[in-house]
Amino acid sequence: MTTVQRGAIAATIVGLSSMLAACGGGAAGSPTAQGAGSDSGQLRTLVVGVSPSTAALSVGVAQQQGMFKKHGLNVQLKTVQSGAEAIPQLLKGDLDVSLGDTVGTFNAASNGVALRAFAVATVAPSDPAKDFSAIMAKPGITTAADLSGRTIAVNQAGGSAELFAKAAIDKAGGDSSKVKVVELAFPQMVQAVQADRVDAAVLVEPFVAAGQAAGLTTVLRPQAAGIPGLASNLFVASAQEVAAKKSELTDFVAALNDASGFLTSNKTGAYAAAAAWTKQPLAKVEKTRLPTYPQDAGDLEPIKGIGPLMVKYGLLKQDPDLSQILAPVGS
Known part of the structure; x- marks a missing residue:
């Protein structure tokens, strides 16, 4: 090999x-x-x-x-x-x-x-209402453009979540080249956003529900927005x-x-x-x-x-x- x-x-x-x-x-x-x-x-x-x-x-x-x-x-x-x-x-x-x-x-x-x-x-899915993934952020970040210059957590650098998120950000009018990506395990992401260690995170269920309960903002549904x-x-x-x-x-x-x-x-x-x-x-x-x-x-x-x-x-x-x-x- x-x-x-x-x-x-x-x-x-x-x-x-x-x-x-x-x-x-x-x-x-x-x-x-x-x-x-x-x-x-x-x-x-x-x-x-x-x-x-x-x-x-x-x-x-x-x-x-x-x-x-x-x-x-x-x-x-x-x-x-x-x-x-x-x-x-x-x-x-x-x-x-x-x-x-x-x-x-x-x-x-x-x-x-x-x-x-x-x-x-x-x-x-093509319908965001059916997407079980989400880019979730701290208050004040509401659009793809707001993510420029920000740090986003993904579960694997260079993996599917990062690929889908970058495609979604660009399609929604943002600039993924200006986003810094860091790697975190899913269970750590919501707390990391709350503690300002990262500005946003790419989550999937059941962690999306946890993010919503914690008051995070849903910026994009990356599968629906990026790779429908x-x-x-x-x-x-x-x-x-x-x-x-x-x-x-x-x-x-x-x-x-x-x-x-x-x-x-x-x-x-x-x-x-x-x-x-x-x-x-x-x-x-x-x-x-x-x-x-x-x-x-x-x-x-x-x-x-x-x-x-x-x-x-x-x-x-x-x-x-x-x-x-x-x-x-x-x-």
Whole structure:
């Protein structure tokens, strides 16, 4: 393995670690080793790495409601709390599938790491009212232009949150080149803004709700403002697994689509499922916004705009070869 590939894997590990931590809590023991068990019969097995986050809620619903079994799959869920666990296991074949970060996946695949995106987990909404992320600031900062010369906290420097935030700031009339970015963990951000250690922060639920309770101002909804319609989280597999298990991955996508249909048509059921999946009280979950789940997870078109955006903001040197990143399996 080359030095470049090691660096790309490390970048992906950081990105996936950040993404897994971003979207919800969950008590210990959530998805670990859940599967169809001994009654699986002729079901084909997929080992899927997820965290108990709302970004992976379609997987949770498909498992809870038997949608994977309907499509002939015995999906065994393995808790993955960090990319340090997920990426090596994907490359070794210990995991068949994992939730993935857009920026990390593009960086790794563009540098020769055999990682492929075959499905979309969540997409950025065009309606700010449906965006579960927010740039939140101290009083007095109310517009994108107000962020010039300010310090903004993100969970990972050079990661998806920074990319989406910069795109949103520029589209809203600000100048992202005049914004200083620092790295902080999500749980520290609200307090850091209150203590004037930073001027603003890029938050996701449930931390957005915490920021609102603390009196912070919502300046922008960065996914809706910056990347409407583009993928914000992915499902990834190694290139070897995509080739060996295309049929299983196709059925995995079909089950995700069933779950997405449930989540988008049944708000009450969606929040109940989210509470069960994240092991959070329903009353707390109902105060947050859920991500937007695609109608067709196998449609990879929402991923394609990420590469040019990364080039624009200096996260890639040139437009990526999408054949080395995307692996359509159908649905």
